[in-house]
Amino acid sequence: MGKTGTTDGYRYAWxxxxxxxxxxxxGVGFDDEEALHLTGAQAALPMWVEFMRRIMPATPRDFARxxxxxxxxxxxxxxxxxxxxxxxxxxxxxxxxxxxxxxxEVHGSGFWERVKRGFGFF
Numbered sequence: 001m002g003k004t005g006t007t008d009g010y011r012y013a014w015x016x017x018x019x020x021x022x023x024x025x026x027g028v029g030f031d032d033e034e035a036l037h038l039t040g041a042q043a044a045l046p047m048w049v050e051f052m053r054r055i056m057p058a059t060p061r062d063f064a065r066x067x068x069x070x071x072x073x074x075x076x077x078x079x080x081x082x083x084x085x086x087x088x089x090x091x092x093x094x095x096x097x098x099x100x101x102x103x104x105e106v107h108g109s110g111f112w113e114r115v116k117r118g119f120g121f122f
Contacts, residue, residue, distance in 0.1 A: 002048070004040030011035050015044035017052070020061050024048060068096045075104040083107060 002017025012029035013036055028043040029036060036043055065071075071093055075086040080100050082089040085108040092099075 002045075004045060006039045009035055010037050010039070013038050013040040013043040015040045015048045017048050019052075019056065020063050022055070024051060026051070070094055070096050070099055072099045074100065075107060078104045078106040080104045080106075 001019075002015055005014045006012070007029075011033050012027060014025065014027040016023065016025040018024070026044040026048045028038070028047070071091050073082040073089045074080065074092045075082040076088055076090050077086075081103045083104045086104050087107065
């Protein structure tokens, strides 16, 4: 994960990225502030990727989920909990207690989802 950036006039390009183990920033530019004519994604990101390939294990560790964070499947059209009738589902992350509690009212009943939740199946 990371963020690219480019200064006014394309004089300096940068990318800062991170993993659970390390944060690495790469900046590219000339000492005399001559324009690079490149963005952070074009100039700095490829350098960051190559460096990270050399220092990181082939299978990097995932970020640990904090205990107060929950994932729920959401219908992107309604922003409500997805049901079996929703054509699309997106996994979203919420601080526990802020997640939607209403099932999708756009694509139909979430009857079975309510039954499963009532019995503690999800």
